[in-house]
Amino acid sequence: MVNNIFTISNLNLEYGSFQALKQISLNIENKKVTALIGPSGCGKTSFLRCLNRMNDLISDCKVSGDVLYHEENIYGKNYNVISLRTKVGMVFQKPNPFPMSIYENIAYGPKCQGLKNKNELNRIVEMSLKKSALWEEVKDRLKNSALSLSGGQQQRLCIARAIAMEPEVILMDEPTSALDPIATLKIEQLINDLKENYAIVIVTHSMQQAARISDNTAFFLMGELVEYDETDIIFSTPSNSKTEEYITGRFG
Amino acid sequence: MSMSNKRKRKDFVLQAITYAASLIGVFILSLIIIFIFKNGVGLINWDLVTNDYHAQYYNGGINEIEIFSKTVKPSELSESDFYSNKWGLALTDDINREGRAIVVVSYLANDSPLHDMYDKNDLENNTFALEIGNIVSSIKFENKESALSVYGAEKMINALENETEFREIVFSSLGGGIRGSLITTLYTIFFTLIFALPTGVCSALYLTEFAKNNQFTRIIRGMIDMLTGVPSIIFGLMGLAVFVPLTIRYTPASGANILSGSLTLAVILLPIIIRSTEESLKIVPDEYRFASLALGANKTQTTFRVVLPSALPGILTATLLAIGRVIGESAALIFAIGTAVKDEISIFGKSTTLAVHIWSLMTDEPANIELASTISIIILIIVLVLNLLVKLLSKAYLRNA
Numbered sequence: 001m002v003n004n005i006f007t008i009s010n011l012n013l014e015y016g017s018f019q020a021l022k023q024i025s026l027n028i029e030n031k032k033v034t035a036l037i038g039p040s041g042c043g044k045t046s047f048l049r050c051l052n053r054m055n056d057l058i059s060d061c062k063v064s065g066d067v068l069y070h071e072e073n074i075y076g077k078n079y080n081v082i083s084l085r086t087k088v089g090m091v092f093q094k095p096n097p098f099p100m101s102i103y104e105n106i107a108y109g110p111k112c113q114g115l116k117n118k119n120e121l122n123r124i125v126e127m128s129l130k131k132s133a134l135w136e137e138v139k140d141r142l143k144n145s146a147l148s149l150s151g152g153q154q155q156r157l158c159i160a161r162a163i164a165m166e167p168e169v170i171l172m173d174e175p176t177s178a179l180d181p182i183a184t185l186k187i188e189q190l191i192n193d194l195k196e197n198y199a200i201v202i203v204t205h206s207m208q209q210a211a212r213i214s215d216n217t218a219f220f221l222m223g224e225l226v227e228y229d230e231t232d233i234i235f236s237t238p239s240n241s242k243t244e245e246y247i248t249g250r251f252g
Numbered sequence: 253m254s255m256s257n258k259r260k261r262k263d264f265v266l267q268a269i270t271y272a273a274s275l276i277g278v279f280i281l282s283l284i285i286i287f288i289f290k291n292g293v294g295l296i297n298w299d300l301v302t303n304d305y306h307a308q309y310y311n312g313g314i315n316e317i318e319i320f321s322k323t324v325k326p327s328e329l330s331e332s333d334f335y336s337n338k339w340g341l342a343l344t345d346d347i348n349r350e351g352r353a354i355v356v357v358s359y360l361a362n363d364s365p366l367h368d369m370y371d372k373n374d375l376e377n378n379t380f381a382l383e384i385g386n387i388v389s390s391i392k393f394e395n396k397e398s399a400l401s402v403y404g405a406e407k408m409i410n411a412l413e414n415e416t417e418f419r420e421i422v423f424s425s426l427g428g429g430i431r432g433s434l435i436t437t438l439y440t441i442f443f444t445l446i447f448a449l450p451t452g453v454c455s456a457l458y459l460t461e462f463a464k465n466n467q468f469t470r471i472i473r474g475m476i477d478m479l480t481g482v483p484s485i486i487f488g489l490m491g492l493a494v495f496v497p498l499t500i501r502y503t504p505a506s507g508a509n510i511l512s513g514s515l516t517l518a519v520i521l522l523p524i525i526i527r528s529t530e531e532s533l534k535i536v537p538d539e540y541r542f543a544s545l546a547l548g549a550n551k552t553q554t555t556f557r558v559v560l561p562s563a564l565p566g567i568l569t570a571t572l573l574a575i576g577r578v579i580g581e582s583a584a585l586i587f588a589i590g591t592a593v594k595d596e597i598s599i600f601g602k603s604t605t606l607a608v609h610i611w612s613l614m615t616d617e618p619a620n621i622e623l624a625s626t627i628s629i630i631i632l633i634i635v636l637v638l639n640l641l642v643k644l645l646s647k648a649y650l651r652n653a
């Protein structure tokens with residue numbers, strides 16, 4: 001029995017007159033890493049942003065189709081977007097910590113949900129930093145500005161910030177594209193540790209990264225889902241010739 | 253080869269024009285500063301800032317004297333200090349802030365019989381005393397001509413030294429100080445900011461963060477831009493027509509007052525604060541907004557907890573600009589706050605700010621350019637200090653962020 005956390009069927013997305021996603025149907029498994037690959041402009045980031053309704057912020061964006069999270073359509077009427085986003089966290093392409101202290105960055109989410117208890121907040125900050133493998137590096141300077149951290153540390157802080165909400169899913173939009181190889185390696189190790197507790201959906205431009213860290217891989221092309229399967233199968237015996245051409249570097 | 257030389261010449265000319273243009277600005281600024289300092293630096297001292305503008309006149313009388321002073325002329329007094337041994341009093345010639353000749357008390361011995369003078373106008377006055385720095389305008393005697401200050405300190409002291417009694421000494425405090433106008437200015441800054449800052453910042457938040465970009469907000473923006481261009485004297489008229497009656501009705505005020513002036517200035521400042529706050533909100537990266545929303549924060553939380561704090565240095569700068577405008581504004585305030593230079597300041601009473609004080613000094617006959625320039629120096633110093641303060645604040649804020 002496969003444990004699906006997201007069930008997506010016939011998802012279409014339009015920016016004005018441009019159709020960015022066409023009839024996407026796929027399932028995302030819980031406590032697995034799902035990689036979304038494909039050339040620039042293929043719709044993988046748009047797809048990712050559908051999962052926590054961040055596309056709502058783009059003014060002329062229209063979505064149709066079903067995105068079921070725990071069997072409930074998140075695009076249904078009266079669906080609580082705020083509570084969805086507390087359960088489906090997001091890490092962005094560029095590290096974007098708030099211009100506050102390290103502590104405040106992580107405490108921000110829980111505080112917005114109305115948590116005021118100091119001890120509880122301290123516990124959450126420590127737990128999140130430990131889970132994101134940042135605790136040892138910053139435990140003595142939690143009051144320092146988050147902007148004083150290095151790029152890789154900032155990105156792990158952003159992951160910690162998402163973990164602080166105790167989500168079920170973490171969406172990552174090319175989280176290592178702005179980082180050097182060593183910082184990238186640390187994030188990849190972190191993702192590997194995190195998948196014990198969280199479902200992770202990651203958009204990546206690096207085929208090697210997808211092959212290294214993901215359990216399932218979806219290949220997008222021109223707004224369509226070309227192939228979706230276990231990563232080992234995609235990278236060894238893809239069923240679609242386009243997939244094979246892309247992963248062997250013949251285009252994209 | 254010739255092409256390249258021609259091009260070099262052309263570049264040189266163009267660059268020279270840009271240098272010259274920027275030099276014009278520096279030149280004009282230096283001219284202003286040189287002019288102000290040349291005229292005003294002579295009068296600048298701490299007393300100017302702490303003294304009253306209106307001199308207090310006193311008539312000092314004295315009872316029959318039994319013991320005269322035994323103090324001899326102290327060595328620290330100079331040739332120009334004329335000293336009376338008998339009275340223990342030294343007078344010197346000086347020029348007051350209006351440029352007129354005066355006689356000033358430069359020394360008063362501890363055993364001077366003048367310490368026993370009483371206030372002829374108010375016998376109950378216990379604080380009455382002749383002090384160093386007081387201006388002596390005349391000494392009147394029972395049986396001979398009065399000694400007037402127009403004849404100088406030497407004649408006055410000689411006339412006094414030859415007598416063992418006098419009918420009265422007319423003296424006054426220095427006057428011409430700007431304490432009242434300074435306090436009014438500070439009050440005005442405070443109240444104007446109280447009215448204008450919250451309103452302006454909230455309007456800017458509404459326009460940039462909450463409002464949809466539609467015809468309605470475009471009209472609001474256009475109107476705000478138009479307000480920026482309205483001459484301040486028109487705002488002054490509005491203050492006179494709206495805020496002065498309003499404050500008379502709801503406060504103890506009976507005419508133009510600090511409150512009506514502050515409200516008028518607040519209206520002048522609103523478009524400036526709104527526009528510059530909007531600019532500083534626009535440069536807050538969208539990544540902060542996305543990150544906050546993705547964490548399950550709602551729009552209001554995102555705006556007030558992330559966006560507004562990030563825009564704070566910009567808002568501080570806007571505040572500084574606003575304060576500069578409050579200090580410098582005169583046209584609107586002539587109507588909205590009045591031109592009466594006062595020493596006793598009440599927020600419901602007439603008084604005047606430093607800028608309007610300059611205006612009234614220059615409309616006096618003859619115009620007092622020296623004092624006006626001195627006040628200008630003080631205004632420049634206040635603006636400079638505020639400037640540095642805001643820079644330090646935003647630096648400290650950015651370091652902590």
